Structures are given as C-alpha cells and as structure tokens.
Amino acid sequence: MKEIKRWQTKPLDSWQKAKEMTKSYYASFAQGQGEGKLVTLGGSGLEAGIGEGLYLTEEPYAAQCAAMGISEELGATAESLGYARDLCSYMRLTIGSMKLNKYAYGGAFPKIDLVSRYCHCDLHAKWSLIHAEELKVPFYAIDGVTVNEFDSEQTKQNKYEYRVAQTLDAIEGIEKTTGKKFDDEAFIEGLYNTSTTKNLWGQIVLMNQNIPVPLDEKSMYSFFALAGFRSGEKEVVNLIKMLRDEVEDRVRNQIAAVATERYRIMTFSNPPWYALGLFRYMEKFGVVSVGSRYAFLIGGGTMPVKSQTGGIIELPYPTIQEEGKVLRTREEAVRYFCHDYPTRLLGELADGWRRWTGRSGMESQVRLAKLWHCNGAVLHFNRGCMGFAIGCHQVRLALKDAGYPVVTYEASNADAREWDESRTHALIDTFMESQGLEKLED
C-alpha cells in the first residue's frame, strides 16, 4: 500500500460549547410558557422582535428528532393520521411530535402561542397551517417569492416590495394578535447579529478551501442549526466567532479534520441527520467532505464575485457594517431583512428553492467543486425534502460534465426508515474503488 501522508488532527474545542447551547435551548421550551414567555412555532425570521419570546423552528427540531432516533415513531404517527409517507419528513416528524404531545427533549409538546412562517417551498405554509389549526393559535405566513434567471429587473423589484409589504403586515398582525409591541430594536440587533454570524460562517467555509480541510462537514453540523436558525442571538455570534478563530488556527498549523485526507468530496442537500456516521465511514478511505451549498448555510455564507483575473471567486457575505448600512427604523430593518433573508440565507439556491436549480444553481455547484478543490461528489438524493431534491439530477449532470466523478445515494433527511446503511456503504465502497481508494482502516 502506498504510504499515506498523515496530517496532524485534533478534536474541536468549540464543539462541546455548541452541544451545550443546543441542549439548553431545546430544554428551555419545556419551561418557556411557565416563565410567561411567548412561544412561536415556525421560522419567519422575525422571531427576535416577537417580544422576548422563544421560537421553535420546525426543521432543526425535526432534524434533532431524527438524530435522536425517534423519527420512526413520529413519522408513523403522522402517517396513521393520513399524512402520506412521501410528504416532507420534517413535516411528518413535527406533526407526529405535536399529535403525540411528545417533545423530543422530554415531556409534552411545548405550548405554542403563535405560528409564523417565511414560506419558500410547497409545504412550509400548509404544514404550519396544520399546526396552527391543531393548536388553535394564530398563523402568519409570508409568501417568500424568490428570484429566478428569467426575471426582469422590474420583477426583482416587484418581488422585493411584495416581500417587504407582507413582512410589515405580518409584524402588525402579530402585534394585534399577541397584544405585545414588536420589539424593533431587538429585531434590528438580531439582524446585525445575523449578518455577523453569516459573515463568520462564510469565513469558516472558505477556509475549507485549504488543504487539508480544517473542518469536516459532519462537524459543521454541530454548529449549523445554531448559525442557520439562531443567527440573531449574541451567544451564537460569540460561538461562531470562537469556531472561526479555532478554524483559523487549524489552517495556520495545518491541523486537518481528517488525518489521512487524500480525496476531497462535496455533497448535496440536507444530510441524513440520523446517519451522519456516513461521513465517518468515508473518512476510513481518507475521504473528507468540504461541505455543500446546504452546509454553507444554505448558500447564505458566501457570495460569488469576479476576481481581478476575471474568474469567479467567493467571499463571505459582508456584514451590515461592512456594507456601510445603518438600520434605525422598522422599515429599514424590514427592507434589509427582505433583501437579506431570501437572497443570502438561500443564496444562489434561491434559484432552486421552490423553483428549480437554474443555470446559476448548477454553475454554483460546479464552482464549489472547483474552488474547494474537490476530487469528486457524493450526492444525497433526498426523498424527505422536495425543496432540496429539486434539480438533483441537474447538479449531477453539471458536475459530471465538468469532469467530476459522482456517486448518488437515496435516503431521507429525517426519516430513518428510508436509510439502507449496507446498500449505501456498498455504493460508497464501489465509488471509492473506482477512484482507486482502498479502506485505510476498518
């Protein structure tokens, strides 16, 4: 066997903090109502302003349920009520959790006061509506229209103004319904924090262009839900800053995520949360995943810019301060939010979210492979999330046409019943063999 270069490696110092923050956050819901706080279910991006409340965003909660091994019970409950098994797995798990009155972190499902949602797939709104109807609470939904490559400049402006108007309406509606004044200051502070979090995340993922990769994709996911769905919290900003500093140190000292790194892959879609061990399995071959557009904060961490040599590189999305903007009023904050949330959180995947991948979506995936020095791609064809399965073949073909070896496997992001470990491992084994990679450890 050829001698394998071994990089220095060590565990992440900030990992434990991330775990503690995640656990305490979810634990707080059981006590939330008792402390007199308003509890919101959903994800509208407005949570920071909704009166010091707690917000339970369904997707990361469902991902936690999957990781904790209860997806079968929750999914089966939803299905017994008539919700088809091919519906969004996040939807089925949260409906199951609600209907069973079972909270993954112990006790009953949290008492919810309000459902609010920024909707950008076929099911966000319908799923939230089911929650609101069952829980008999008010529901506010924002039609999250995103731009596509066929839109004129006027259409882009129309869509933007439509989002702004709806968001302002939603805020007024939430104020009326809850009787609590929307906290504009807290919302603005949340936006500043979010822009910092995303900028930091962008810096982090860009450092994965280094050889060796300092932060593997599986480890990223310990921080992902915090950075993606609680980005407006100061504590999260501090954590991601800590992570950024740690990754910088790893790059400086050539500390690798995977000691035997010899082949770099990218992935696609939200991962099978209950089977993140797949990344560790691939590491046995000396394979490290640099990440995916999803892991890169669903496209919100970095943005493409033209380099001085005329090519396209990626840079972290600038913070509000770096953009020279100042947010003082609700309107200014909402205008920033309505530009930032869909175009940055969804980033270039805005083309592929509720619409299709589009040419820029495909280019973005090929660019990831190129800039992050990937040797190949392992694509998750996701049965549990149509929003992240749309365009999977277009991505596969784009990478293939660009000369990257690609293997695909089918699973679900949150329904463990869709996981066939031995079959997936066999696919990976075959792919590795095709790339001349033997297992380095068992």
Added chain:
Amino acid sequence: MEKFEEIYRNRHQYAKDWKAKTGGKVLGYLCTYIPEEIIYAAGVLPVRIMGGHDGHDVSQPYVFSTFCPFSRDCLSQGLKGKYDYLDGIVSCDSCLHINQAFEGFYLYCGIPKDGVFVANMPVNVGNPRARAYLVQEELEFKKHIEQWTGKTITNEDLDRGIEIMNRNRRLMRQVYETRRAAKPPITGNEAMLMVVSSQFSDKEEHSRIVEQVLKEELPGRNANRETGVRLMVVGSEDDDTSFLQMVESAGATFVIDEHCTGSRYFWNEVIPGEDRLAAIANRYIDRPRCPNKDWQERKRFSHVMKLVEDYGVQGVILIQQKFCAPHEADIPSLTALLKEHNIPTLFLEFDMTVPVGQLKVRVEAFLEIIRGEEAFF
C-alpha cells in the same frame, strides 16, 4: 361530443395544424394559473403540456424518482419530441414538481431560448398584497410576450383575450349546470374530455363546438342511462380516462369534479374592468384554489363542500397523484370534513399508468357501501 375526444387524442397534430393554418406561435404551459388571456391577446395559442400515460423512463436521468408521475410524464413527452412544435414554454410559481418539469423542458427539449417565460404568480393568494403584486407581474409578462411576438398588446387585444377565455368558461359552466340534473346528459369522463380538449385547442373553436353541443346534443341526452351513485372526483391533474370510464360503467356517474383538468380550470370568469390586468389578476386570485395556494386561510374546502351540496354528491373519490405534496397535505383534513358531513370517501393513489382491474375491486366495494346505506332507508 366526439370532437372533444378527437382533439384530446390528436392534440399534437391539432397544434401543428393550427400553426400551419395561422402562421402563429404556440406556447406550452404546465399550470392553469398562467394568464391565458394575455397569451390570446398576443395572437398566440396556449396549449397545456400533459403526459401521455405511457412509460416515462426517459425522464429518469433528469427528474428524481420521487417527483410526481405527472411532472415526469410531461417531461417525458417533451424528451420524446412530442412537443417539438412548441415555440415557447411558460411556467408560473407552480409546485416544485411542475417547476422541475419546466426546467427539464427548457434545458433538454429544444425550446428556443427566447421562448422561455415565467409568469410569476403569488403563492399566498389570500394575502392582501397578492393582487397588486400579480398585476405588476402580469404587466411584465405582457411586455415579455410583446417582445417575443413583436406585437404590442392593446387594451382591445386584452378585451378580446378576456372574452375568448370568458366565453369558454361561461359555456363550460352551462355544461356543468346540466350535470346537476337527476340524469346528467354527460358522464364525468365526457366532461373531463371537454375540459382537457379546451386546454389543447383554440378556445374560439372549442367554444363553437361546446355551443353546438349544448344546443343540439345535450337536451335529452343519456335519458336512458342509469345515473347510479352520484360521485365527485377530487384531485390534481387528471386525465385518467380509463379510470373514469371504469367507474362510470360500474353503476355510478361523476356529476362534478374539483381538479385542474376539471372545474378549477374554468369556474370563474374575469370581471371586466377599466384596468384589464387588474381584472385578470382578480380572476386568478379569486379562482378555486389549487392546494398549493390554499393558505393561510383555507378557501378550497368550502368550495368543495358547496359543490358537494349543489350537485347532490353521494360519495367522493380522491385521486391522489403519488408524491403530489400539496394535495397530500390536504387529504387528512378534507377527508375529515367530508366525513363530518356524512360523505363517504375513497382514497386512491395514482401513477401514470392506471391499474384499472385492481382499482375496480375497490371502487365496486365503495359503491356497494354507498348503496348499502340507502337500503336501510
């Protein structure tokens, strides 16, 4: 009546003949939220792209297998060259699966690059901002079509486009009114063929045929046909003629439907107004909703219940396209509502090819249940 089936079965030749006869352009569409009024105003023929109910393995490399069979079948037809006469294709903010088919069409089916359009449509049609947004987007769509055709669309053109669509809608409502009768003069299958053929043909021609049928054929038609159990079919895109024929040969009649190859397509008209685009927008905002757009306050269910009441429906067959998420999300609530109103339901999952034999057993059992209750009164 045979003319409708003729158009349905020879849709591609119809469009090709229309092109040859008029020299005009043909624009394919995948979703009934497209403002056809604007397309007609431009002198372009809109034709709905639909599947062929044959194998759609050719779409496997381009569409994930868990996307709905209809979307894959539509793309398959494009990949097989069946739509090679299209000059363009238009989508709106439809469901993910239709969007995927749309992408497949413009990437792989040879649609000319300048003929690809998106007529943006709000998804939350119930929110107060949706109308104004839609008017703005219709204006953009109108500009794109003008650029494409080289023809300025005037108010008179829009009036003409509106009237072409409205007339067909009015006539189809008249046809559907006849289905309220104790002995409907047309079967559900025939009604569906009428609607779907309207989506494949020049509406002016289609309206002439419908007018003739209304006047000369429908009165007294099917007088000797046993209506049997009065059923409603609820679903998404459905042109499963073999299934409808089977059910209607088993002692039942589909007296009404709620799907987009049925009443949802034509139910309401454009109410003319000084601002033509606003009038068109109002029509699409207010039309019976596709489940994809039925939030945050539900309107679809009350419409379904009204149809049940108006048409004396005794049972509902829910035809669920496999993997169709918006419809699937509604099924538990809709079924519960129908049950609350003592309307029995039969849920059937459909793929592109329909196993009529297997489904017949279930349908017959369903009909027996409905008839069985009558025996106790």
